[in-house]
Amino acid sequence: MATMQLLLIICLAAICNGFTSVKLHRRPPDTVASVAERWFLQKLDHFNGADTRVWHQRYFVNDTFVQPGGPVFLMIGGEGEANPAWMQYGSWLTYAQKLGAFCLMLEHRFYGKSHPTLDMKLENLRFLSSRQALADLAHFQTVLNQDLGLSGRKWVVFGGSYPGSLAAWYRMKYPHLAYVAVASSAPVNAVVNFPEYLEVVQASLASLARNRSTCPKTMKVAFDSLIQLLAYKENYEKLTEHFRLCAMLEINSIMDNNFFLETIAEFIMDIVQYNNDNREFEGVKGGNVTIEVICDIMAKESLGAPYDRFVAVVQTILEATKQTCISAEYKKFIMDMKDYSWEGTASQGGRQWLYQTCAEFGFFQSTDSLSQPFSGFPLSYYVQQCKDIFGPGFSLSSITDAVQQTNEYYGGLHIQSSRIIFPNGLIDPWHALGINSNISYDVVAIQMQDAAHCADMYPERPEEPLAVPVARRSIFTLLTKWLQS
Template sequence: MRGAVLAALVVLAVCGSCVGLRRHDVHGLLLPPPNVHNAPLPPDQWFTQKLDHSQPSDLRTWQQRYFTNDSFYKPGGPVFLMIGGEGKASPVWMVAGQWIEYARQHNALCFLLEHRFYGKSHPTEDMNIKNLRFLSSEQALADLAAFSAAMNVQHGLDASTRWVAFGGSYPGSLAAWYRLKYPHMVHAAVSSSAPLHAQTNFYEFLSVVSDALRSESGQECYSGVAAAFSELEQRIGGGDAGQLTKQFQLCAPLNVSAPEDVSSLVSSLADLFEGTVQYNKDNRAFEGAKDANITVTTLCDIMTSGRGGALDRLAEVNSLLMTAHGDKCLDYTYESAMKKMREESFDSPDNNGMRQWIYQTCSEFGWYQTSDFVRQPFGHRFPLAFSVQQCVDAYGPKFNKAFIEAAVAATNVRYGGRGLRVRRVVFINGSIDPWHAMGRTATRHRHTPVIYINGTAHCANMYPARASDLAELTAARRRVGRLITAWLRESHQ
C-alpha cells in the first residue's frame, strides 16, 4: 500500500495510488497472482449492503460485489474471507494464492468481498465529495460484519462456524481491525504487510528504500542514486529545462519555475526505485508487474555501471521502466495528476481507485511518502506540504494539514495503532517492504505473533510458493498454516 498523494499519480494495474504521476502503485495495492492453471473463475455475485451503517434509520442500500469458492467446503468446515482493498477485486484470488492451499487443507468455504467505492462496488452514483463521506475503514468493517452475518444465514452455517479473515496491505489492516472491532464475527485473522499506525508524514518509507539500496551493493548504489538526484537538482536550478525534457522523455516541456511540476517530476523519478524496492524479487512477477524481471539489482547495476554521468544513468533507468510499461512519454505534470484526482465518475477511464484511496489518506491515514527523511538520496523536492496541497486541491480547503493530522490521530485512537489489543491475529512483514515501518515487527504477546521475514518484500507470503523462495518465506507460510490449524481448534472467546 504504498503511500498517498501526488507523490504517486500514475497507475500500476488495478489502481494503486498514483500521486504525482508515479508509475508504480503508490500505496501497497495487493495485485492478484497469475492463474497459472487456467482454473475457471467464479462469477460476480451481489450482496445488498447498507449505505450508512452508522445511521440505523438510513435504509438506503446498494449492491456490493463478492465471489465464492465452495469447491473445498465440507459441512463443519470454516469460512475463509479475503478482504478487498483499494482496487478492483480479482476472482483469480479465488483459485490461486497461499490462502487457497490453507482452504483446501481445512475444507473451507471461501469468499472475497470487494471494498466499497472500488472496482464494481459503487454505493453512490458518483464520487463527489458529499458521497465520499461514506468511504471509510469503519464503514468497510461494518460491511464485512453485515456480509458475514448474511452468509451464515444464506449458507445455513452452524453458529459454531469459525470465520478467518485474510488481507494484505490495507486489507491486512482491515483483517486485524475486523477481529478487533467484531470479535464475535471473525475467529482469527492473517494480516500481511499491514500498516497499523496511521501517520501523516511517512518519511520512514525512504529510510527503508535507502537501506535496500545500500544492502544491494554497499554504499556504491546509494551514492550513485544520490549523485544523479544531486545533478538533477543542479540542472533544475540552472534552468536546463529543454535538456531535461528530452533526456527524461517528458510528455510536456518542463517549467522549472512551476514548483508543483518540479516536485511531481522528482517524486516520479524517485518512485522508479521506491516501487521496485516495494515489490522486489520474490513476488514481483506474482504482483502482475510488467517489469517483473526488473529488480533492485537491475537498477543498481545501471546506477553503478559507469556509463555516462550519474544523471545519464538515471535517465537509463527511467527509459528501461518506460519501455517495460509501454509508456511513450512521462506524464509528470501536477495539473495532469489533479485532473485524474478530481474525476468523480465511476465510469471514467481515469477511475483506477486513485481518487478514492487518496481521499482515505486525507481523511484517515496520511502515510505520505515524503522526502523529509534526511539520510536518503532523492533530494527534498516532495516534502509533506506537497502532499497536503494535493488534498486541498483535490477535495477542498477543509483537507488542510490540521484536518489531516486530527483525522490521523483519531484513527490511531479508534484502532490502537501498533498497540492494538487483539487475540488470534498473526502479523507478517518483510524486511524489504517499506510498509513494515508502520506495522508490527516483533511479537508482543503469544496470542498475536509476528512473523518478520528477512529479505522479502510486500505481501510475499500471500502468493503461490516457488522453488526459488527464500527458506524464511517458506517457513513463514508453514507457520501461518500451523497457527490457523491451532486457532480453529480453540473455542470462541
C-alpha cells in the same frame, strides 16, 4: 496508497494494495482470471439507522475445497479493483485446500465495480472510510451465515497492505465474527508524515545491492544532478526525452517541480517495495527488474555519470513494465483527481485512496529525512495536494486530527486482541508502520528477511527469499492450531 502512483497503491488489485505510499501501483494489473462475480445488497451508512439506502457490492466465491465443518476464509478487498485471479492463486488457497475452507472475496466499497453512490463527489466520499468498510464485512458475514448456513463455521480473514490492516481491525472490532486474522504487510499505525518510508528504501538498496552502500549514494548523486538540471528551462527538452515524458516538461510552480521529482522517484520506490515478488499471475509486468538489477546499472561507470545511469534505470523499468511514457504534469494529475465520475481516469482507485489518506491515514512518504536518496517532495507538498483536490478544509491540522482519531479508534501499534498474525517483509518500507515483534502468544509477528510487500501471500516459487516459505509454514501451523482450539 501520493501522486499518479496513487492511481496505482493498487498492488494486489485490492488484495495487497500496497500503496507505495499513497500510491499504489504505477499501472493497474490486468484481470487475468475468469471467476463469476456475485452481488450483495449492502447498506450505505451502517452508523445511521434512519438511512435505509442500499447498494450492490461485488464479491467472489471459491467452494472447491470446502469440507463439512471447515472454516470460512474471507479475503478482504482494498484500494483497487478486486482481481478474481486471487480466487485461483495465492497461499491462502493452499491453506484452504488443506483445511477444507469455503473461500470468499469481498470488494471494498467505492473501488472496482462496487459503487455505493452515483458518483464520487466529496459529499459522497464521506461514506468511504475504513470503519464503513469493516461494517460492510460484518453485515456481509452476518447475512451469508444465515443465507448459506455458515454460522457454525469459524471465519478467518485475510488481507495485505491496507486490507491487512482491515483484517487486523476486523478481528479487533468484531471478535464475535472474525475468529482469526492474517494481516500481511499491514500498516496499522497511521502517521501524517512518513519519511521512514524512504529511509527503508535507502536501507533496502544498500542491503540487497551487490555493491552495497554504493548504490543509494550513487542514486542520491544522480537525483541531486536531476534537481540541478531542473533549475534551468533550457534543460526541459532534454529531460523530457531522457525520462520519456508524455508531454513536454513545464515547470511553472513549486508543485509542478515537486510532482515531477516524486513521479520519477516512485520508479525506484516501487522496485524496492515489490522487489522480487511474484505478482505475474495477476497480470503485473516488470517483476524481473529488481533492486539488484537497478543497482547493477547504477554501478556501471561505462554508462557515464550517475545521472546517466539513473536515466538508464528509469528507461529499463519503463520497458519492462510496457509503459510508453511517463505522465508528470501536476495540472493534469489534479484535473484527473478532481473528476468525480465513475468513468474518470482516477476512478480505478486514485481519487478514492487519496481521499482516504487525506481523511484518515496520512501515510505521506516525504523527503523530510536526510537518511534517504531523494529530495523535493516534503510534507507540505502532500498537504497541498489534498487542498488542491478536495478543498481548503483539508489543512495540515485537519489531517493531523483525522490521523489521531484513526489511531485512537484502532490503537495504532498497541494492538489489544488475539489470534492475529502479522507477516512483514523487511525490505518493504511499509513494515515500519506495522507490528514487528510479538505482542502476546497469539498476536504474532513473522518477519521475513529480504522479502518485500505482501510476499507471503503469493504463490510459491523457487526464486523467492528463503524466509518466505518458512513464514507460510508458520502461518499454516498457527491457523491449524487456532482453528482446532
